[in-house]
Structure formats: C-alpha cells, structure tokens
Amino acid sequence: MLKAIILIGGPLKGTRFRPLSLDIPKPLFPVAGLPIIQHHIEACVRVPDLKEIILLGYYPSSDLMKFVQEMIQEYKIAIRYLQEYTALGTAGGMYHFRDQIRCGNPTAFFVINGDVCGDFPLLEMCEYYGEKDALVVVAGTEATRNQSVNYGCIISDKNTGEILHYVEKPSTFVSTLVNCGVYLCSLDIFQILAAVFKKKEEERVYDLASSNNDSTTIQLEQDVLRPLAGTGKAFVYQSKNWWSQLKPAGSTIYANRHFLQLYRKRHPERLRGVGIQEGNVKQIPKIIDDVFIHPTAFIHHTAVLGPNVSIGANAHIGPGVRIRESIILSGANISNHSLVMYSVVGRNSKIGAWSRVEGTPCDPNPNKPFAKMDNLPLFNSNGKLNPSITILGCSVSVPAEVILLNSIVLPYKELSRSFKNEIIL
Amino acid sequence: MCGKELNDKVRALILVGGYGTRLRPLTLSRPKPLVEFANKPMLIHQLEALVEVGVTEVVLAVSYRAEEMEKGLSEEAKKLGVNLIFSHEDEPLGTAGPLALARNVLSKNDHPFFVLNADIICEFPFKEMISFHKNHGREGTICVTRVEEPSKYGVVVYKDKEEDEERGCITEFIEKPQEFVSNKINAGMYIFNASILKRIKLQPTSIEKEVFPEMAKESQLYAFELKGFWMDVGQPRDFLTGMCLYLSALRQKKSDKLTDRDGALGNVLIDPTAKIGQDCKIGPNVIIGPDVVIEDGVCIRRSTVLRGSVIKSHSWLDSCIIGWRCVIGRWVRLENNTVLGEDVIVKDEIYINGGQVLPHKSIASSVPEPKIIM
DSSP states (O other): OEEEEEEEEOTTSOGGGTTTTSSSOGGGOEETTEEHHHHHHHHHHTSTTEEEEEEEEOSOHHHHHHHHHHHHHHHOSEEEEEEOSSOOOTTHHHHHTHHHHHTTOOSEEEEEETTEEEOOOHHHHHHHHHHSOOSEEEEEEEOOHHHHTTSEEEEEOTTTOBEEEEEESOSSOOOSEEEEEEEEEETTHHHHHHHHHHHHHHHHHHHTTTOOOOSOOOOIIIIIIHHHTTTTOEEEEEOOSOEEEOOSTTHHHHHHHHHHHHHHHHOGGGGOOOOEEETTEEEOOEEOSSEEEOTTOEEOTTOEEOSSEEEOTTOEEOTTOEEESEEEOTTOEEOTTOEEESEEEOTTOEEOTTOEEEOOOOOOOTTSTTOOOOOOOSBOTTSOBOOOOEEEOTTOEEOTTOEEESOEEOTTOBOOSOEESOEEO | OHHHHHHHOEEEEEEEESOOGGGTTGGGTSOGGGSEETTEEHHHHHHHHHHHTTEEEEEEEESSOHHHHHHHHHHHHHHHTOEEEEEEOSSOOBTTHHHHHTHHHHTSSSOOEEEEETTEEEOOOHHHHHHHHHHHOSSEEEEEEEOSOGGGSEEEEEOOOTTOTTTTBEEEEEESOSSOOOSEEEEEEEEEOGGGGGGOOSSOBOIIIIIHHHHHHTTOEEEEEOOSOEEEOSSHHHHHHHHHHHHHHHHHTTOTTSOOOTTBOSSEEEOTTOEEOTTOEEOSSEEEOTTOEEOTTOEEESEEEOTTOEEOTTOEEESEEEOTTOEEOTTOEEESSEEEOTTOEEOTTOEEESEEEOTTOEEOSOBOSOEEEO
8 A cells, every 4th residue: 555745835935936825825826627636646646555635735724625635535535634733844744744644554655745746656666666775765866967966966876776875956067867756655755754853953952042943854865765766775766757746827827738548648628628609519629739628618719719728717718818837726817818938827817818828938049959948037147027927816906908928027017008028016 | 364374373382202112112113193092192181282282383392203203193183273383303492492493383472381201191171271371471481280299390389378368379480309399290281472582592501490589579470279180191100190080070070981881990081982791890091002913711900001002811810001902822921020021922821021022023931020021
C-alpha cells in the first residue's frame, strides 16, 4: 500500500503568484479547468496501490474543506487535509504528522510539491524504488546549464542512479540534473527526520535568546537530501516528461497548455463536448485544439477559441470573440469582437466589446533543449515591468474598445481607459 | 474672338512642389496631390473651388513626378473644364520662384491670379477673396486664419481694428514667433496682381520671407480673414484632424454626402461602391473609399480607408490612414496615427500602435510602440 503527501504551503507563500492568489488559495487556482492540486491528485489516483492522499499545509482548513469533499466524491479515495499550526518547512510538517502518515503501514509514500506541475512519472518511480534499497527516490529532470542553479542540483552515479552529491540552488554550476520536487520515501525516512529534528531542537534551545523562530523547521532538500547524498540510500529517477515550476503567475499559461496536451492522452473527453443548443440546431464555435470548456459556459457560435484555452464555469463568451493561450475563469463575461491572448481573466470579470487584452508569453526558450521558464522578477533593472502575461483579478471590468497590454489588474478594479505595462492597484 | 477668350481667362498657380515626404508612406505610391482626401484627390478640392469662381487655367508648379500627375489629373481636369499647365522646376524654386517660371502664362492678361499651397484644405471662399481684393485695390491679398498655437507658423500682423483707416493692411510678418504677437497665420492662399511678377526673379526664392515683407513695407498686402475651418493636411496627424474638420463642415452645410447608413455614427462619408458588413460601428469621423470592403463586426473611428482596401471581421481602427488595396486581418487593432502604405497586409490578431508601414509589406508581428516599418 502506498500513500501520497501533497505539500500545498500556506497563505504567506507563493506571493509571486499574486494577484491570482489574492482571492483563492494558490493550490486551488484552476489550470486547464481544474485546481492545480487536482492534477496532482489525478496523478496519484493513477497509481494502483495508492490508498490515501494527504494534503499538507497551513491554509485554514475552511479554505480546503469543500475541495477535499469534492475530491473524495470524484475519485473515491481517502483524501485528508492536515493543517500545520505554522510553516514547518517542506519536511517539518511530514515529521509533525508522522503517525498519520505511518498509520496503516504503507510500504512507501510519495511527497509532491504543490507548486510544481508536469507529467509526474509516479508509476516509473514505484518500479524503480522496488529495484533499489532506497530511503528516498527523487524525480530528476534535465535543465540548461544556466538555469540549473535555480534548482536543487543532483550529481548521480550514471550506472546505479545513486545520488552522490546534492546542493540546493548553488551559486556556481554543479549539475544539469535537477530536483523535480517529487519524491518516493520509505517509512524509514522518519528516523532521519527524527534525528534532524532532535539536533535542530537542541540548537534552537541554545539559540533561543537570539532566534525569533518559535518552532523547528525541517527542509527536505537541505536537511535530508544533502546529508543522504553519498550514503547509498538516495536515488534519482531521471524523467524526460514535461515538468515545470508554478511560481510566477505567468507560469499558469504555460502549465495550462501542457495540461491540456496531457488531456489528449489521459482525458480526451475533457476536450470535447463543446457547442451549444440553439433550438434544434447545435451550433459549434470554431475550436483550435486544445481547448477546455466547462459544460456550463456559454460560447457564442461565432467565437473562435484556441489553441490552449480553458474556459471556466458559467463564463459567457460573446459573438465574434477570439481567445488564444488564455485562462478564462468562472463567471467571466467577454463581449463581442474582443480579443484575449496570453492572459488570465479572473472570476466574474467583464471585458467590453472590441477590447484587446494581451500579454506576452513567458515560455521557455523553444530553441534550447531542456530550457525551463525564466522566473524573471516583476520589474527589470530600469524599474519597468517585465513583459508578462496580462492578468485580470476577480471582478475587474474592462471598458469597450481599449487595449490592456502586459498589465496586471488587481481585483475589483473598474478600468476606464487603456493600460500598457502597468500594475493597476 | 479666340484671343479675347484667352485674355479673359482667370488663372491660378498651385504650389505642388516636391516629394511630399511628410505624408509618406502614402506619397511613396503616388504624388501627394493625387492622394485622396475625403475620397477625392487633394488637388481636386482646390481645382473644383477655383473652377467655381471662373478660373479656367491652372499652372501646377511641380518639381517631381509631373507625368504621373498629368496622367492622374487630366481626365478630371477635362471634366471640370479647366486647362492644366505643368510648370516643371529643374531645381526647387521655393515658394516664389515658380511664379517667375510661369511668368509667361500668368502675365497673359492683367487679371489678378490665385496662388495656392497644395496642402491646404478649407472651404475655399475664393469669391469673397476676389471681391475683397478688388475692394482694397492693392497688389496682393493673403488669406489668414486663426490658430491655437501660432508659434509654429508664419504669423501675420495687420491693422484689424474697426476704426483703422486701412483695415486689413499687413504691417509685418513674423516667422515662428517665440512670443505671442498674433494668432493669425498665413493660410497659404493668395491673390496677386500681375505686377507682383516684377518683384520675383527666376531663382530659388521664398515668397513669405523675401517678397511679402517688401510688399508689406509698401502697404501693398492685405489680409483676408478666413471663415470656417482650415488645415494644412501635409502630414498624417493633420490629415486626420483636417478630415474631422472637413466632415463637420459637411454636417453644418447639411450635405447629403454624409451617410445615414445603419451602423454609421456621427459624421461619416462612405463611397457608394464600398461594402459594409453587419454589426459594424463606423464613426464618428470616418471616410471609406471606393471598392472598400468592411466585413462584419468591424469598429472604425476617426480614420480614412482608401480605395480597394479590405478590413476583415472584428477589427478595431482608430486614428489611422489605410492606404490603397490594403488587407487588414481579423481581430486587428490599429491606432495612434498608424499609416499603412499601398498594398500592406496585416495578419490576423496584430496590434499596431503608431506604425508607419511602407508599401507592399506584410505585417506578421505586433508593433506595440510607434515605429517605421521599412
């Protein structure tokens, strides 16, 4: 029997995801029509022997209650949310809830970071785990030389896959093999965590006067992987599947495209069922694959959608509207002849007729193998906004006939003119 | 009989001049006087107004592309019953030199003659100008117009008080004044007696700087105040401003040229051969040329679309000049004095902000900041 833990973080984290996370916890933000962590859950559900999924984080449980109920209903699997009383680090929460995880005596358990996405090779990791005498198997992926230093870098034995050296975000180049934030752990890992916890707790007592930290945090990367490197107990499973971090808000458009692409293989039904009944005739808007449309959304038959568009529940897409490479959230209303590209349109936002809402894609360089998204800062060195996707927070209203280019609009704003390269508070 | 007719002719000289660089990229395809303003070549507006007051012979002072102009204008001139004489400058002669070059034609009789800058659009009150000129009896009349910002023009100072004995008599010219002296500027339209030709040598000469001051000193110049709108439409921004003024003048005159089609808003001029789709919003201040096709769901404001262009569905245009036979894709946004030369193709979903696009280009990526696209 297996279990999975999805690390979802808490309200103070994921600030680069703002303003998308201002009105909804980041793990619940819908990409390709589903909350981000629902994609994680689906990946876990595909593992045959996996019996329980634990969401671990420090969001108030009321934020997740409804979601957890829906997930249990949908996937008929045990799902629980365990709330840390404060941020305990990527492994601190695991240690805190060790009895809950150990309960039922699983052979191993997955740990998946909530802010990464991809086509997780969970089954392959299981098989690989079976071949090794491992405390932990880490999913690894190839990155470019330049970008690798932004990740946890792994040196491994080419033949055995053993992790020989591990360093988190080094300042100089170490390895192009990087940590995907997806692990398969043996229950024995808790002995390591216990040792780390004890050591840190002792240090903390001596340090109490100078430290304002009132609880012990444990990082899976620095406190566990780094010391395990070279002990023969940690292995890397290298995957060529699509993988990306989900840190800046701009990464949602990139992730949306890849999740939609995965639907072709895993859930083709989600890319169908488009069209609306008008009398006896079913008039179908033009769709350029891949597009996800919630069954309750209204799409006028003269609209043209795609590629890579997700439309949420009860959204209303008017005549002659063009949408590409965008996420339209529930209840949004887009009027006649408007164009939306490389943008996220927040819940219940309104876009007037003949408006243009356009962002700049922040995709990885397609000409560089293994390139990841560049996590550019919001502003460049001249103090100007780096061109990125355009984001409308929830209940934003954009008037008719304006252009909104590379801009971020916080929730509940009523715009009255065009904006370019601006943050509108 | 024939000779007398010749002698009775009222004449005009139009300073057409050079390359029309300020109105590029449109003037890369055809000489400026042939560029349509309100669906009519700019020069035809002036020719028609001249013919109306009895002018039968017009000298066009050109230094560039005379043959093309002759070809483009001869038929129209024949229709109007006006004789065009092309006076070709081998070297640019300024604003006065062309008068000397056309001396033989202009001095065939003693009638005063008109001199016009080719870039001017207004209501051309030539009849009133003639009677004003006859009334004061001096050598020249300069049409003046009021502007908001006189500092970029040639300002005219004249006696304008009602009690002034010689009301209208010009005392001074100040080119681009730094301090406010007057808000009346030279509107680029004149009537002169043939005697002015004695003052001008056949060499590059500026009429404003070299001839007028001398005449003013001798109290030989009077200012005629223009009523109604006036615009020098020699560059895109002013072309569009002039278009708005022209259209509202049509509205004031209750002209039946303005359309009352469905989907048209405010003052809009649409050639009868143009096709307009469903669910469009055209106007205010739009001019649509012959054979233009506007597909469904297009919104156009404050723009001119020249002959044969196609604007596809869902596009949005504001303050643009669309050259001849352009094709604008779907969901395109063009704004901020964007000028497309002849036969430019703009692909679907493109945004152009203040772009000047040279002829025969195909635009496949957006132009978010004002730029010239070679």
